[in-house]
Amino acid sequence: MSNAWQQEVLAEIKAGGRISDGDIVRQVRRAVLAQRLPPGTRLPEVTLGEVFGVSRSVVRKALTRLASEYVVDQRPNQVARVRSPDVDETRQTFAARRLVEGELAALTAGTLPSTVLLQIEDRADREREAFLASDEPSRIEHSLAIHHLLAEHSPNRVLGAMLTDLILRTSIVIALYKRQGLGSCYLEGDHHRLLEHLRSGDAAACREDIEHHLDSLMGLLDLGPRDSRIDLKSILGGEG
Amino acid sequence: MSNAWQQEVLAEIKAGGRISDGDIVRQVRRAVLAQRLPPGTRLPEVTLGEVFGVSRSVVRKALTRLASEYVVDQRPNQVARVRSPDVDETRQTFAARRLVEGELAALTAGTLPSTVLLQIEDRADREREAFLASDEPSRIEHSLAIHHLLAEHSPNRVLGAMLTDLILRTSIVIALYKRQGLGSCYLEGDHHRLLEHLRSGDAAACREDIEHHLDSLMGLLDLGPRDSRIDLKSILGGEG
DNA sequence: GGCGCATCATATGTATACACCAGTGGTGGC
DNA sequence: GCCACCACTGGTGTATACATATGATGCGCC
Structure with a gap:
């Protein structure tokens, strides 16, 4: 420590x-x-x-x-x-979140009260501002808040709780496997697009938004074979 | 107690x-x-x-x-x-399991080694025998074993672990809300049909098998409005 | 010089003691 | 007669002491 x-x-x-x-x-x-x-x-x-x-x-x-x-x-x-999740678990975690959050977004489309929609809009706006200001910690906070809002206000609380867990696990592996030198994992427009489809109630579009968003996110990761080096370091390096 | x-x-x-x-x-x-x-x-x-x-x-x-x-x-x-999960949670739990197990069955189709397929076949046979012998505890044990085998041998271990949890939760609410006087929740042929589709590798059929199986199962439950009586009983009844 | 074993330091597994909180019943005042 | 208050009991929250397992270290033997 x-x-x-x-x-x-x-x-x-x-x-x-x-x-x-x-x-x-x-x-x-x-x-x-x-x-x-x-x-x-x-x-x-x-x-x-x-x-x-x-x-x-x-x-x-x-x-x-x-x-x-x-x-x-x-x-x-x-x-x-x-x-220290390995690359296999990382891919499987993303696949699981893709399935659960996609379904949840489709279920939630058109059901959110305007108060929640405004909260999401606010977070999406502030995420972009934080990105433009290169304030990565704030950007991550707002990004996570959007997905947590979706999980908490979905009509299916069981799936919602599962999504909450998966958001945490994917965030951890993103931090772990983020490509070196990549400043941010911001995907311009993704969250605003999802918001509009949640508003209009287009379930199919919401699912696609989420799936595309997560696919892009995973694409920003470095899940090549050289993860064995990372693994070795964490095992042999002890507590440095 | x-x-x-x-x-x-x-x-x-x-x-x-x-x-x-x-x-x-x-x-x-x-x-x-x-x-x-x-x-x-x-x-x-x-x-x-x-x-x-x-x-x-x-x-x-x-x-x-x-x-x-x-x-x-x-x-x-x-x-x-x-x-004591209420009827809403029961429905949501079934919906969650439907999503997860359906996907998992599709992913697993055609990937299981013959040893596992034989284990499933054995369990399905013994489940039917137990049903014919009116040995409900054994029937439940074999039925659960089939779904647990699917969860444990799926290519996605993350979703597999989630399914293991959901199997437990659905089993609890089935016991809770099983229609009075109904001796068994056995669905003749469902497990054998799933087995054949897992063997042949028909992913779409596997997903449909699971979804149909779970829909039928939930249909055997008593989720009507009189659950308020059950709720009252469990709250007011104490530990009688 | 290298390998194996005893020994020790470190950290967890378990049990227990004490403090605090919540629900409950009785009692007193109104 | 009814309501509010208080003491009591059952139970959890936390800390701590003792037992035990594990990994490292260093010595001795081969």
């Missing part, structure tokens, strides 16, 4: 009050998404407990939840580690 | 050695599926610990996992209870 991350966590802790397992889950998720905790990073229970100022009981619950979200790898009698 | 169930659990414990959280998860899952633990049943940590001969630590981990599987309901500072 990097020291910089510990500093940041501590800063946020002082602001708030008591720490619960949910707080730890959120913090670790964020850190993994931002690659402040790279794959393979060891997450010992005592260390995490010291960082967050809680005992192992709380940490253990958080780690169990993170394991059920496929964020960390928890094996018996071994230290929990940040998971 | 019923006493009969405790007896049965104890019997199985004596046979085996030490109990882990995974054992508890499996036992509770089975008991919920068999409706030995009806919806709303209270599951206090200390009581479960006594039943299984372990301390609260292990029980807590098991309950957390069961909550992430949507089998039990775990709220802060309150006893865990067996979840």
Whole structure:
């Protein structure tokens, strides 16, 4: 675990009050998404407990939840580690999200209240602004918010919860396999186009929008055979 | 928690050695599926610990996992209870499984090794025999095994894991909402037909088989408006 | 000099003690 | 007679102590 991350966590802790397992889950998720905790990073229970100022009981619950979200790898009698999905799992995760989010977009088309549509529009606008300002963290935040809004306001809550999970997992592998030197994974117009089709209620177009969006996104990744190098690094490199 | 169930659990414990959280998860899952633990049943940590001969630590981990599987309901500072999905969630769960399993069947068509195909054939045969012998528990076991084989041997492990979860959730609501007086939810020929299409590699037919199978299954349920009575019973009835 | 084994440090697995919270029943006042 | 309040009990939330497994290290033997 990097020291910089510990500093940041501590800063946020002082602001708030008591720490619960949910707080730890959120913090670790964020850190993994931002690659402040790279794959393979060891997450010992005592260390995490010291960082967050809680005992192992709380940490253990958080780690169990993170394991059920496929964020960390928890094996018996071994230290929990940040998971490192391989390229196969990455492709399969994208395929799963393509299926679920495509269906969900089609189901949701024409059903959203105007308040939600306005929220999506706002996020899409601010995503573009953040992109133009080269503020990648903000851009990602707004982009994720759009998909989460879709998941939360879909008529099928079961599929919605599944999509929430898949958004997290795809975000992690995007951060992992983003092509080197590529500043942003912004796809100009995709979200605004989806918004218009959600408004007009064109279910088939919504599904196509999502499928095309995810295909393009996966196309920006580097899923070539040289991933074996990454794998080696994360396995042999230890905690650097 | 019923006493009969405790007896049965104890019997199985004596046979085996030490109990882990995974054992508890499996036992509770089975008991919920068999409706030995009806919806709303209270599951206090200390009581479960006594039943299984372990301390609260292990029980807590098991309950957390069961909550992430949507089998039990775990709220802060309150006893865990067996979840009771309403009719809306039931329909949405079936819709989700229809989507996921349909896609998975199509993906898997023509890819299964003969060993797996033979296992499916064996299960389908034994399911029919169990149905003819009116041995419903065995029939359910074989039926579930077929779908689990599909989930485990599909080319997409991510979707496969999602299907495994959905099989559990649909099985629970089937037990819950099965039409009164209906002895079995057996659909003659469905599994054998799917098997032949998996063999021949007809992806479209496989998807249709699954979708038709699940639609028929949901049709056997009693999802009418009188579910409010069931809901009342489970809420007001307590643990009677 | 290299390989194998004992030993130790580190971290998890489990049990338990104490604090806190929630629902419940009884009691007192109005 | 009814409502509000309070003490009590059952149960979870958290911390901690002890038992155990695992990986590393270094010594000794071949």
